[in-house]
Structures are given as C-alpha cells and as structure tokens.
Amino acid sequence: MGIGESGKSTIFKQFKIVQSNGGFNEEEKKAFISVVHYQCTSQIRTLIENAEKLGEEMGEKGKKAVAMMNDLYPSDQVVVNKELADLIEVIWNDEGIRKTYEARGKKFLLNDCADYFFNNIQRFAENNYIPNEADILRARTRSVGIESAQFRFQNMRIRVIDVGGQRSERRKWISCFDDVTAIIFVVSLSCYDLVLREDENKNAMEETIQLFEEITKHRDLQKPNIILFLNKTDLFDTKCVESSIKVCKHFSDYDGDDEPVATKEFIKDRFLEIGEQIGKKVVTHFTCALNTDNVQNVAKNIRKYLLGNNLEEVGL
Ligand SMILES: Nc1nc2c(ncn2[C@@H]2O[C@H](COP(=O)(O)OP(=O)(O)OP(=O)(O)O)[C@@H](O)[C@H]2O)c(=O)[nH]1
Ligand SMILES: [Mg+2]
Known part of the structure; x- marks a missing residue:
C-alpha cells in the first residue's frame, strides 16, 4: 500500500x-514496448506544455521540431519510430526545455524517470527493440484495480497483491484486507516537497503520513505485520541536500543537517512513532526500487522475518 507513484x-x-x-x-518484455514509447511521447509533451506556461523560450531548432511532431504525430501516437525519436531528441536538447525540466516538481509534475526515456530514445526506436529489465522497471503505468501474483523465494511461496495508490483506487483496498499476513507500506521519500497528482493543493508526504495513520489504525488490519519501505532513496539522497525536508510541514521541526543519513533516520522515526502510538511494531527498510540487488536483500530479510513468525506459506 501507499500513495500513487510511491513505487x-x-x-x-x-x-x-x-x-x-x-x-x-x-512475451512479457514485449508487452512493455508501448508503455516505454508512451513514456517518451507523453513526458516530452508535458515538458513542451509547461515550457509555454512558464514562459521558457525555445530555440528555433526546438520550435521547428515541436511543430513537426505536432503535425506528423497525433498525441495518442504510441509508436516511436526513428523520425519521432530524432524530433524528441532535438526537443530534449533545447535549452528552454532543459530549463523547464529543472523546474519539475516545483512548478509541475513529471514522471521520475523521464530523463532516462529521453536519453535512451534511439534504442527504443530500433526495429527489433525489446525492453530490458532496466526499461521495464522505469516504465510507469498507473495501477488501476488489483494485481496479484505468487512469487517463490527458495522454499517459501508468497502471494503479493499490488494495489493502485491514487485516491480513487483506495476504496478497492478493503477487498484485499482478509487473510493478509503482512502489509508492505511504500513511502516515496522524495515526495516531501511534491504535490499529489490528483490534488495539487495537497503535499504528497502529508497524504502519505495520513494514509499510514489510517492503515495502522484500521480495525480490519489489527493482525497483519507492517513492513515499511522508505523508497526512492536515490532521488532523496540528492534532493535533501538541495531542498531541506523542513519545507514539509510534518518535518518542519527537524533541526539537524540537510544530509541523507540523518534526514532519513528522522523520517523513519516519524513513521515508527505512528506505529508505537497504537502499540504496533513496524519493520522498516530503506529501498531503491530500481536497484535489483537492494530489493533482493530486502526480500531475503522479509522471508526470514516471515519465517521467524512461523509462517510456511503466507499471503502479503
Ligand atoms: N528513481 C527512482 N524511481 C523509482 C523508484 N521506485 C519507483 N520509481 C519510479 O517511480 C515511478 C512510479 O512507480 P510505480 O511503481 O508505478 O508507483 P505505484 O506506487 O505503483 O503507483 P500507482 O500505481 O499509481 O499507485 C516509476 O516510473 C518508477 O520507475 C526508486 O526507488 N527510485
Ligand atoms: Mg502501481
């Protein structure tokens, strides 16, 4: 569980x-081609739209590329061919677009991995392109509904349920509450200075904390263990130095240095306090969901933790 885009x-x-x-x-890899292509086209359009809104002037080459893209490729175009990739590359290299990109998060929302898609666009446009794991992990689709799968970690089978995190999705969560052994609550650490996609008047960390409180106190969820993933450590470690966590009203009393280790511990303690208030033990992990080794280690720990609870077969 967790808000939209937490990971x-x-x-x-x-x-x-x-x-x-x-x-x-x-076959599963090929199914991500259209998602990868859509990331490229939708995110460049977001940048163009916001360059206009912010009054960032584009260069002649960039403007020409935008005009050609609009003429030749409708906004619902999903296939990125070589010609479209070249146009997107020119636009991405435009100075006005780069300035707009620097304003992401502060003035408008852009997908976290947008730069990855622009920087690799020529590979995505190749005829025989098959997405690799790095592409798949970055290719975002907003989850709608509930997806469930059984995974095998050595001798242990774990059923994991993935839910959509945006507000409109959360009312579906109740149908998964029966028989869960543990809840993984995912927090995007880097969202402390962002607003919600579905409500631009709401700080995303504030929403996360409120949601965590609701979940920990929910009467139908008194039994399950709570495993907290403090995610997006890669983005957070860079961001917390440039933009103090104090900008988030829940962290305004932070009086330490703006550096990654202390700030992450401070945020972790805030979530642990919420668990303690209702006498619930919360197990925490710092994660970077894009890093396979990191998630592998965390998965090993979870397996041990669940086995420690004498569970041979569990449903998450
Ligand atoms: N840099 C970075 N990006 C991440 C990390 N975790 C997730 N992302 C990216 O963040 C975006 C959103 O991740 P999702 O996994 O789709 O988020 P979600 O929580 O499932 O969102 P909903 O389905 O809307 O609830 C994707 O582009 C991911 O690749 C992370 O640890 N670091
Ligand atoms: Mg999702």
Whole structure:
C-alpha cells in the first residue's frame, strides 16, 4: 500500500525478477514496448506544455521540431519510430526545455524517470527493440484495480497483491484486507516537497503520513505485520541536500543537517512513532526500487522475518 507513484508496482516487478528462477519472458518484455514509447511521447509533451506556461523560450531548432511532431504525430501516437525519436531528441536538447525540466516538481509534475526515456530514445526506436529489465522497471503505468501474483523465494511461496495508490483506487483496498499476513507500506521519500497528482493543493508526504495513520489504525488490519519501505532513496539522497525536508510541514521541526543519513533516520522515526502510538511494531527498510540487488536483500530479510513468525506459506 501507499500513495500513487510511491513505487509499489516497481517493487512488485522486482519481486518477479528476484524470486527463484525469476525474470520476464520474451512475451512479457514485449508487452512493455508501448508503455516505454508512451513514456517518451507523453513526458516530452508535458515538458513542451509547461515550457509555454512558464514562459521558457525555445530555440528555433526546438520550435521547428515541436511543430513537426505536432503535425506528423497525433498525441495518442504510441509508436516511436526513428523520425519521432530524432524530433524528441532535438526537443530534449533545447535549452528552454532543459530549463523547464529543472523546474519539475516545483512548478509541475513529471514522471521520475523521464530523463532516462529521453536519453535512451534511439534504442527504443530500433526495429527489433525489446525492453530490458532496466526499461521495464522505469516504465510507469498507473495501477488501476488489483494485481496479484505468487512469487517463490527458495522454499517459501508468497502471494503479493499490488494495489493502485491514487485516491480513487483506495476504496478497492478493503477487498484485499482478509487473510493478509503482512502489509508492505511504500513511502516515496522524495515526495516531501511534491504535490499529489490528483490534488495539487495537497503535499504528497502529508497524504502519505495520513494514509499510514489510517492503515495502522484500521480495525480490519489489527493482525497483519507492517513492513515499511522508505523508497526512492536515490532521488532523496540528492534532493535533501538541495531542498531541506523542513519545507514539509510534518518535518518542519527537524533541526539537524540537510544530509541523507540523518534526514532519513528522522523520517523513519516519524513513521515508527505512528506505529508505537497504537502499540504496533513496524519493520522498516530503506529501498531503491530500481536497484535489483537492494530489493533482493530486502526480500531475503522479509522471508526470514516471515519465517521467524512461523509462517510456511503466507499471503502479503
Ligand atoms: N528513481 C527512482 N524511481 C523509482 C523508484 N521506485 C519507483 N520509481 C519510479 O517511480 C515511478 C512510479 O512507480 P510505480 O511503481 O508505478 O508507483 P505505484 O506506487 O505503483 O503507483 P500507482 O500505481 O499509481 O499507485 C516509476 O516510473 C518508477 O520507475 C526508486 O526507488 N527510485
Ligand atoms: Mg502501481
């Protein structure tokens, strides 16, 4: 569980990869081609739109590329061919677009991995392109509904349920509450200075904390263990130095240095306090969902933790 874009589905994908004999087969990989292509086109359009809104002037080459893209490729175009890739590359290299990119998060929302898609666009446009694991982990689709899969970690089978985190999705969660052994609550550490996609008046960390409180106190969820993933450590470690966590009203009393280790511990303690208030033990892990080794280690720990609770077969 967790708010939209905290990284739930990315972790779900990683579980599929790191399980015993895991990974994506050829057909499953191909299914991500359109998602990868859509990331490229939708995110460049977001940048163009916001460059206009912010009054960032584009160069002549960039403007020409935008005009050609709009003429030749409708916004619902899903296939990125060589010509479209070249146009997107020119636009991405435009100075006005780069300035707009630097304003992401502060003035508008852009997908976390947008730069990855622009920087690799020529590879995505190749005729025989098959997404690799790095592409798949970054290819975002907003989860709608509930996805469930059974993963095997050595001798232990774990059923994992992935839910959508945006507000409209959360009312579906109740149907998964029966028989869960543990809840993985995913927090995007780097969202402390962002607003919600579905409500631009709401700080995303504030929403996360409120949601965590609701979940820990929910009367139907008194039994399950709570495993907290403090995710997006890679983005957080860079961001917390540039933009103090104090900008988030829940962390305004932080009086330490703006550096990654102390700030992460401070945020972790905030979540642990919420668990303690209702006498619930919360197990925490710092994660970078894009890092397979990191998730593999965390998965090993979870397996041990669940085995420690004498559970041979569990449903998460
Ligand atoms: N840099 C970075 N990006 C991440 C990390 N975890 C997830 N992402 C990216 O963040 C975006 C959103 O991740 P998702 O896994 O789709 O988020 P979600 O929680 O499933 O979102 P909903 O389905 O809307 O609830 C994707 O582009 C991911 O690749 C991380 O640890 N670091
Ligand atoms: Mg999802």
